[in-house]
Amino acid sequence: PPGALLAVQGAGLGVPLVGGGWAEYVNLDHAASAPCLTTVAEHVARLLPYSASVHRGAGFASQVCTTLYEGARRDVAQFVGARDGDLTVFTRNTTDAVNLLARCLPAADVAGGVVVFDVEHHANLLPWRARAGYRTVAARSTLAESLAALEAELRAAPTALLAVTGASNVTGETPPLARLARLAHRAGARIFVDAAQLAPHRRLDMAADDVDYLAFSGHKLYAPFGAGVLVGRADWLDAAPPYLAGGGAVREVSTDAVDWATGAARHEAGTPNLAGATAIAAACRTLAALPPGAWERHEAGLRARLLDGLDGLDGVVIHRIWSDPETIPNSTGGRRTGDGAWQDAVGVVTFSLPGHDPARVSAYLSAEHGIGVRAGRFCAHPLLARLGAPGGALRASIGVGTTAHHIDRLIAAVARYLRVGPGWGYALRDGQWQP
Numbered sequence: 284p285p286g287a288l289l290a291v292q293g294a295g296l297g298v299p300l301v302g303g304g305w306a307e308y309v310n311l312d313h314a315a316s317a318p319c320l321t322t323v324a325e326h327v328a329r330l331l332p333y334s335a336s337v338h339r340g341a342g343f344a345s346q347v348c349t350t351l352y353e354g355a356r357r358d359v360a361q362f363v364g365a366r367d368g369d370l371t372v373f374t375r376n377t378t379d380a381v382n383l384l385a386r387c388l389p390a391a392d393v394a395g396g397v398v399v400f401d402v403e404h405h406a407n408l409l410p411w412r413a414r415a416g417y418r419t420v421a422a423r424s425t426l427a428e429s430l431a432a433l434e435a436e437l438r439a440a441p442t443a444l445l446a447v448t449g450a451s452n453v454t455g456e457t458p459p460l461a462r463l464a465r466l467a468h469r470a471g472a473r474i475f476v477d478a479a480q481l482a483p484h485r486r487l488d489m490a491a492d493d494v495d496y497l498a499f500s501g502h503k504l505y506a507p508f509g510a511g512v513l514v515g516r517a518d519w520l521d522a523a524p525p526y527l528a529g530g531g532a533v534r535e536v537s538t539d540a541v542d543w544a545t546g547a548a549r550h551e552a553g554t555p556n557l558a559g560a561t562a563i564a565a566a567c568r569t570l571a572a573l574p575p576g577a578w579e580r581h582e583a584g585l586r587a588r589l590l591d592g593l594d595g596l597d598g599v600v601i602h603r604i605w606s607d608p609e610t611i612p613n614s615t616g617g618r619r620t621g622d623g624a625w626q627d628a629v630g631v632v633t634f635s636l637p638g639h640d641p642a643r644v645s646a647y648l649s650a651e652h653g654i655g656v657r658a659g660r661f662c663a664h665p666l667l668a669r670l671g672a673p674g675g676a677l678r679a680s681i682g683v684g685t686t687a688h689h690i691d692r693l694i695a696a697v698a699r700y701l702r703v704g705p706g707w708g709y710a711l712r713d714g715q716w717q718p
């Protein structure tokens with residue numbers, strides 16, 4: 284559609300409205316899962332005739348698949364700015380990648396605990412909890428105070444790892460990764476970045492920011508469901524027990540002994556998800572080929588339009604974690620946009636309509652306006668409580684297929700809800716919204 288940055292699947296989809304008629308679907312839920320890029324869908328269609336097992340056959344199709352799979356690793360490593368020697372392990376998603384890394388940490392009595400802020404997605408909280416020495420740092424109302432509290436906590440006890448989000452899945456805010464990496468390293472710890480929300484929005488550069496580990500999911504990066512990645516330093520991954528035991532993760536097996544492989548293969552037992560891995564690589568190539576700054580400018584313009592529009596409505600509260608925008612440039616945190624403004628968040632905006640149930644508002648937006656947003660607590664219950672929305676909120680999130688028209692439709696629909704409320708009484712019956 285005019286105004287979109289890249290072509291995605293499902294653009295222009297028509298959806299039925301509860302009051303009758305149809306509307307163009309407005310997808311403002313990219314933070315949950317993004318539609319496939321058209322280039323990714325084309326890649327998958329070209330791949331399918333070759334379906335054959337990676338690393339497990341000498342036939343031509345198997346050779347093609349093995350070459351594509353290993354090539355996908357290199358494309359992903361390049362996309363995230365990995366260092367020579369870093370491993371790129373394909374996983375099922377970000378959650379799987381975090382659990383994998385959690386199993387690979389050296390013993391707590393040798394290496395220390397894990398430290399996290401309390402603003403994280405559950406995927407970057409729960410896998411660390413069982414670790415001895417696990418500590419959470421309560422985020423303060425300013426980033427500066429939060430970083431000071433974090434630094435104190437890192438020094439308070441031995442720490443193996445600082446695990447942080449690259450971009451909040453609730454507010455879109457992007458903490459300064461290079462500074463966080465310095466804090467962690469000065470305290471003798473490593474840093475893991477949950478880039479599930481960052482990778483779809485910013486160029487990543489692990490080497491420049493000195494990030495040790497990073498993970499993201501294909502389905503949020505305009506690729507299909509079912510594949511994600513963990514990228515990072517090889518030593519811990521090579522020393523840990525294999526994540527899954529089985530074929531492909533070994534060098535040699537006898538009836539009573541196993542010589543496990545090192546490298547990515549050690550943690551990828553079983554037939555690999557070739558379509559998933561190469562689709563991620565296709566998405567990485569398409570996004571990396573955009574002119575520098577094009578995506579950031581497109582998104583910054585839409586985000587500003589959304590914030591201005593919501594701000595102009597009485598009865599809307601926009602949520603932020605930190606009141607002091609980050610103003611120190613680094614490759615993935617605060618960044619100057621085309622018009623010179625500092626941008627400290629990606630295109631993810633969470634807001635409340637006090638006095639109104641977010642689930643009901645989102646049902647209204649869908650049923651009466653064909654607009655998809657997310658309502659709930661976004662797998663970040665501690666953060667929603669901190670933001671004063673323990674019962675949940677609404678989240679609108681922007682993607683490369685989003686246009687100004689989509690933003691305007693959302694603002695007009697929220698304005699209408701606030702002015703006149705739902706036009707229809709309706710209920711969810713038999714899986715359908717019925718008047």
Ligand code: PMP
Pocket residue numbers: 314315376377378379404406407448450451452477479480500662
């Ligand atoms: N971290 C963040 C910041 C997320 O937004 C999400 C997905 N909502 C995840 C981790 C988990 O991703 P997945 O469900 O693909 O494992």
